[in-house]
Amino acid sequence: SQQGEEDPQALSIQEGENATMNCSYKTSINNLQWYRQNSGRGLVHLILIRSNEREKHSGRLRVTLDTSKKSSSLLITASRAADTASYFCATDARNYGQNFVFGPGTRLSVLP
Amino acid sequence: DAGVIQSPRHEVTEMGQEVTLRCKPISGHNSLFWYRQTMMRGLELLIYFNNNVPIDDSGMPEDRFSAKMPNASFSTLKIQPSEPRDSAVYFCASHFGTVNTGELFFGEGSRLTVL
Numbered sequence: 186s187q188q189g190e191e192d193p194q195a196l197s198i199q200e201g202e203n204a205t206m207n208c209s210y211k212t213s214i215n216n217l218q219w220y221r222q223n224s225g226r227g228l229v230h231l232i233l234i235r236s237n238e239r240e241k242h243s244g245r246l247r248v249t250l251d252t253s254k255k256s257s258s259l260l261i262t263a264s265r266a267a268d269t270a271s272y273f274c275a276t277d278a279r280n281y282g283q284n285f286v287f288g289p290g291t292r293l294s295v296l297p
Numbered sequence: 298d299a300g301v302i303q304s305p306r307h308e309v310t311e312m313g314q315e316v317t318l319r320c321k322p323i324s325g326h327n328s329l330f331w332y333r334q335t336m337m338r339g340l341e342l343l344i345y346f347n348n349n350v351p352i353d354d355s356g357m358p359e360d361r362f363s364a365k366m367p368n369a370s371f372s373t374l375k376i377q378p379s380e381p382r383d384s385a386v387y388f389c390a391s392h393f394g395t396v397n398t399g400e401l402f403f404g405e406g407s408r409l410t411v412l
Contacts, residue, residue: 218400227301227388227403228340273340275401284353285330285392285401287340 190288191274197294204261206291208274209254217250218275219259222290228273231259264295303389303404311412315377318407321370322391330401331364331374332388340388346372379411 191208198204208217216235220228234241234250234257241248247260261268271290302321310316322329330345344354346366354364361380366372376383386408390401 220401227405228390228401229403230400233400284342284345286342287332289339 191272191291193291194289195292195294197296198264200264200266200295200297202264202295204264204268204293204295206259206272206293208257208259208288210257210274210276210288211255214252214276216277217248217257218285219246219248219257220273220275220287222271222273224270231272261293264293266295266297269293269295301389301391301402301404303387303407305407306405307408307410309410309412310379312380313378314411315375316379316383316409316411318374318387318389318409320372320374320389320404322372322389323393323402324370326391326393326402327369328392329366329372330390330392331372332390333385334388334406335385343374376409379409381411384409384411 191206196204214236216233218233219231221231222228232241232243232246232248234248236252239250245262250257257274271292273287273290275285275287277285301323304319328345328347331343333341333343341356343356344364345352349366349369362376364374386406388403388406390403392399392401
């Protein structure tokens with residue numbers, strides 16, 4: 186399947202530390218996106234990286250994409266308790282059109 | 298804009314009852330997606346529409362599930378009859394643009410419990 190797979194499944198860190206989450210996928214993509222979901226809420230878009238890009242920054246977020254390895258990573262620097270959430274990567278299936286497919290997510294806990 | 302609006306936020310029903318979930322996408326968006334989220338399966342894409350036309354419904358689990366988008370500002374997901382295994386949070390998301398652009402905007406979800 187096209188589904189992205191994040192790892193680790195769960196991550197617990199102290200406030201101020203960096204958090205790194207990884208995403209792997211199986212087929213060619215046009216772009217890859219990262220989303221955040223706070224408990225009991227809908228998903229919120231964080232960042233999109235296109236297949237011809239290797240790295241992208243947005244505030245404390247840094248995303249990398251390695252299309253040869255079919256993988257991406259999301260780095261959150263200087264984490265805060267408010268960053269506690271689940272993080273998902275989503276890929277579009279280049280050969281199948283516009284269906285965004287999400288991985289199972291990484292649950293991040295940032296301890297104060 | 299108020300964002301993607303879903304209703305109801307919570308629904309508790311008994312097995313065999315019909316359930317209708319509603320979604321109002323962001324004005325001007327041309328695609329609408331229905332997802333189901335459970336602990337066991339994560340986020341599953343059920344169906345998506347482009348310009349009100351269903352494009353891919355391969356994720357719809359059974360004939361008990363149906364979705365419609367009669368116009369650009371409204372969509373429904375119906376389950377008839379409902380079963381306990383349908384208990385999940387159902388999300389609607391809308392999108393503007395082509396495959397290579399844009400993000401999905403999610404509603405807050407409808408939490409369905411089937412007893």
